[in-house]
Amino acid sequence: MTTAPVQARKQPGKGSRREPLLWGMLGIGTLLALFEIIPRFGLINSRYVPPLSDVLAALGGQLTDAGFWTALGSTILGWLLGLAIASVLGVVGGVVVASIPLVNRMLSSTIEFLRPIPSVALVPIAALLFGTTMQATLLLVVFASFWQVLVQVMYGVRDIDRVALDTARTYRLGTFWTVRRVVWPSIMPYVVIGIRLAAAVALILEITGELVIGSPGIGKLIVIAQSSVATSTMYALVLVAALLGVLVNVGTRHIEHRVLFWHASVRSEGA
C-alpha cells in the first residue's frame, strides 16, 4: 500500500517553452521589418504609413511629454474603473438572477433584449447625458463589459456540481460556509472568464469613447494627431493602444492561472 502522495505534476521545463516563443518573436520581427522596409522603399506613400523608425522616434517624443502620460493615465483609469463596476454588478446580478427562479423568469427576456445592443450605438445617449467627459465613456465601458460578466456568472451558478452541493448539505455546512467554500470557488472559473472577456471589451470601448466622444485619453490624442497630420505620432499612439491590449490579455491570463490553479483546464497544461 502506498501512502506517499503522487507528485504534483511538474511544470514544463523552460526549454520546451522557449521554442514557440522563438518562432513568435521571428513572426513579430518580420512584421516590424516589413513595416520599416515597405515605406522606406516607397512601396507605400510614407506620408500615410511612415516607416517604423519614424514611428518609434515619435513614440520616444511622446514618452517625454507629460500630456501623453496624463492621457495614458486617463485611459487606464477609465478602463479599470469601468471594468471594476461592471464586474461587481455582473457578479452580484448573475448570482441573483441565476439562483432565484422567479427573477430568472422575469429578467431573462429583458437580458436577451438588452445584451445584443452594440454599445457604440449608445454613444449619442452617453454624450447627451455627460458631454465629452470621462463619465460618458465610462457608461459605454460599463454597459459593454457588464454583459460579459453577467452571462458567464449565470452559467456558472447553473453549473455548480450537484454532488458538491449535496456533500455540503450532508455535512451541514450552512449557508455561510457553503457560499464561501463551495459556491464561490465553483463559479470562480466563470467569473474569471467573464472578467477576461470584459477586460478586452472594456479597453475597446474606452478607446472608442475617447475617439468618438472626445473624452480624455489615448484615443483623444490619436484624433488630435490625425487632424494635425502628425502621422508618425498617430501611429505611435495606435501602437501604445495595441500594447495596452496585449498587456491586458497577458495580465488577465496570468491572473486566471493563479486563481484557478486547481481547475482541470489549468492543471492539465503541466501534464
Added chain:
Amino acid sequence: MQHVEKHPILSVESLRKVYGAGAGAVEAIGNLDFTVARNELICIVGPSGAGKTTFLRCLSGLLAPTSGQVVLEGKKVEGPPEGMAVVLQEYSRSLYPWMTVYDNVELPLKAKGLPAGERRTAVTEALGAVGLSSSTKAYPWQLSGGMQQRVAIARAIAYRPKILVMDEPFAAVDAQTRAELEDLVRDLWQRLGVTVLFVTHDIDESVYLGQRVLVLSSAPTFIMEEVRIGLPDERDQLSTRALPEFARLRTQVYELIQQAKLVTYRTERPVAGEAVSHSV
C-alpha cells in the same frame, strides 16, 4: 420487521418514494422496513436500478419520502442529520479541488464550530487512520483515486458520526485498491466503534464486509431477503474468501439478485413479511 433490535441506532419505517403523480408516477421505493443496531456493519446490495440512490437520498435527508420515515437515534430525519456522514462513489466531485486534503477534512468541523485545537487533533487523527499523514498539504487531484477516497473517508470519520453511510464507495477504483479499502473499512469500523451502512452492487464485497446483508429487489424497491453473515470477525482477503461458508453465502446472495431481476412486483401495500419469511 425482519430483524428487531432493542435499541436500533437507525430505523427505516415503511419508507416509500414515488416520483411524480397520476398516470406518469414512478414508484422508486415500494417499501423499506429495517433497523440497524448500534456498532453494526450492514451491507445493502441490489441489482442495478434497485433505487439505491433514491433510498440513500431519503436516508440522508436530502429527499423527503412519499410516506414512511427514517429515524436516527430516536429522531425523525427531516434534513441531513447531525450524526451521519456520507461517503459517495464520486470522490472527485465530493472533495473540493480548490482546497488541500487537510482543508477538505477540516471544513465540516469548522462549520460545526469546533475550536481550532480540537479541529487539528481530529483532522490529524483521521488522516493518520486512513494512512494519509504525509499528504495533508496535497490537493485531491494530485492523488490517485484510491487515495482520494481515503480522504473522503477521513473527512467522514473526523466528523465523528454515529453512523457512516457509504454509497458504492469503491465502485470507481481498481481491484487491488478496492481490497485495501475494504480492509480499511473493516479496520476503522472495529477500531472506532462506528455503525456502518454500506451500499454496494458487488456481491462478494457485501459478503466480505458485512455482518448482515440486505438484498434489495429491483424498483419499486423492497427487501427481498436478509442474509446473516456467519463469517469470523477477523477477516482476511485470502483466507476468508477461501472459506466454504463464504462461497455458500455469495452463491445465496447471487441467486437472490438473479431472482430480484426477474421479480416484477406492483402492489400498493407490499407484503414485506412474506418476502423475508425464509430469512436466515
